[in-house]
Amino acid sequence: QQQVKQSPQSLIVQKGGISIINCAYENTAFDYFPWYQQFPGKGPALLIAIRPDVSEKKEGRFTISFNKSAKQFSLHIMDSQPGDSATYFCAASILQSGSEKLVFGKGMKLTVNP
Amino acid sequence: DAMVIQNPRYQVTQFGKPVTLSCSQTLNHNVMYWYQQKSSQAPKLLFHYYDKDFNNEADTPDNFQSRRPNTSFCFLDIRSPGLGDAAMYLCATSRDGPGHQPQHFGDGTRLSIL
Numbered sequence: 541q542q543q544v545k546q547s548p549q550s551l552i553v554q555k556g557g558i559s560i561i562n563c564a565y566e567n568t569a570f571d572y573f574p575w576y577q578q579f580p581g582k583g584p585a586l587l588i589a590i591r592p593d594v595s596e597k598k599e600g601r602f603t604i605s606f607n608k609s610a611k612q613f614s615l616h617i618m619d620s621q622p623g624d625s626a627t628y629f630c631a632a633s634i635l636q637s638g639s640e641k642l643v644f645g646k647g648m649k650l651t652v653n654p
Numbered sequence: 655d656a657m658v659i660q661n662p663r664y665q666v667t668q669f670g671k672p673v674t675l676s677c678s679q680t681l682n683h684n685v686m687y688w689y690q691q692k693s694s695q696a697p698k699l700l701f702h703y704y705d706k707d708f709n710n711e712a713d714t715p716d717n718f719q720s721r722r723p724n725t726s727f728c729f730l731d732i733r734s735p736g737l738g739d740a741a742m743y744l745c746a747t748s749r750d751g752p753g754h755q756p757q758h759f760g761d762g763t764r765l766s767i768l
Contacts, residue, residue: 576759582762640754640757
C-alpha cells in the first residue's frame with residue numbers, strides 16, 4: 541500500500557518530442573505528489589508538484605496531470621531538450637508529525653537525442 | 655548559496671569496518687533525512703530527525719544509526735558494513751511547515767565496500 545509504481549523504466553525521445561511518465565499509487569492517505577529530477581552524480585531536485593484537489597499543473601514545459609479517482613498521475617515534458625536527459629522520479633507524500641515522508645517510484649531514465 | 659553538503663562524495667571501506675557519513679546544511683531546516691539509493695533504484699528512507707527527535711523506519715537495519723549534534727549537522731553511522739550496503743547515501747532537509755515543504759537533497763556519498 542506504500543508503493544508508487546512508475547513506468548516506463550526508460551524512454552528515448554528526439555529533441556522537440558513529448559516525454560510522458562506515468563505513476564500510480566494505492567494509499568489514499570498520500571496528499572502531495574512531487575516529481576524529482578536527478579542528473580548523474582547529483583541528488584534529486586524538486587521539479588514540480590501537485591496536490592490531489594487539482595487535476596493539472598503546468599510550469600513551463602512541464603505539466604502534471606492528476607486523476608484522483610484512478611489514483612494515477614503523470615508528467616508530460618513538452619518540447620523535450622537534450623538537457624532534460626536525466627532520471628525522473630515520481631513520489632507520493634504524507635505528513636506525519638510535521639515531517640514529510642516521501643515514497644518514490646523506481647524512476648525513469650530519459651534520453652533526449654539531439 | 656544555502657545548500658545541503660555531504661562529505662565525502664566517495665567513501666571506500668572494508669567489509670565490517672565502521673564508517674560515518676556526514677551531512678551539513680545552511681538552510682536552517684529543522685528536519686533532516688537519510689536515504690539509501692542503490693544503483694538504478696529509488697531512494698529509500700532510512701530515518702529522519704525532526705529537530706532532535708529521531709524517527710526510524712521500521713525496515714531500517716539495526717546496523718544503521720544516526721546522530722544529530724546540532725541543527726546544521728547530521729551523521730549516518732554504519733556499524734558493520736556488508737557488501738549489500740554499497741549504495742549512494744543521500745541527505746535531505748526540509749522545513750516543518752505549514753503544509754507540505756519540499757525536500758532539498760545533497761549530492762550524496764557513494765559508499766563502496768571492499
